[in-house]
Amino acid sequence: MSGLNANPDLFDVATERRSADDTAREVDPSVRDPLDELEVFEMIRGIKDPEHPHTLEQLRVVQRSLIRVDDARGRVYVNFTPTIPHCSMATLIGLSIRVQLLRLLPSRFKVDVNVTPGTHMNEKDVNKQLSDKERVAAALENENLLKMVNSCLQGIS
Known part of the structure; x- marks a missing residue:
């Protein structure tokens, strides 16, 4: 059995976006802007699927409801x-x-x-690989794997 989903279901993308006021406050260096789930979702919603020309949001691989932020403790939790x-x-x-x-996140956050x-x-097994800092670092040293990751991240605004 192949790991390909030749004909994935596509879903409408969320229309919720950060307001102009929220965005303006974020650029004011004198104000510490607390991180929230919507902001994290906006950072990852446009990631391209490695097998399809669709975003992870369109495929419902990432959803705002599967993100949790604990700003006070500097933790971001994402399920996909x-x-x-x-x-x-x-x-x-x-x-x-x-x-x-x-x-994209400030270094104070653990992801x-x-x-x-x-x-x-x-x-x-997948979770174990993703939570192992040494495995992640080694993966990113692999030129071909890094190229595939960058391809998934290409064009995100």
């Missing part, structure tokens, strides 16, 4: 839902989410990226 239970790209998708957040419980056959 592969399109099929045997998705061979789950680790790459999780790595792309992790890299995007590590690139936890996991497969949504019960949605993937190898959920524990």
Whole structure:
């Protein structure tokens, strides 16, 4: 059985966006802007699926309801839902989410990226890989893998 989902379901993208007032406050260096779930969602919603020309939001792999932010403790928790239970790209998708957040979030945040419980056959193995800092660092040293991650992140606004 292949890990490909040849004909994935597509969903409407959310219309909720940060307001202009929220955005203006974020650029004021004198104000510490608390991080929220919508802001994290906006950082990852446009990541491209490695197998399809669609975003993770369009495929409902990432959803705002699966993100939790504990700003006071500097923690961001993201669950993602592969399109099929045997998705061979789950680790790459999780790595792309992790890299995007590590690139965009202030360094005070620790990021936890996991497969949504019960949605993937190898959920524990994927989660173990994504939470291991040494494995993530080694993966990003692999030129081909880094190229695939950057391809998923290309064009995100």
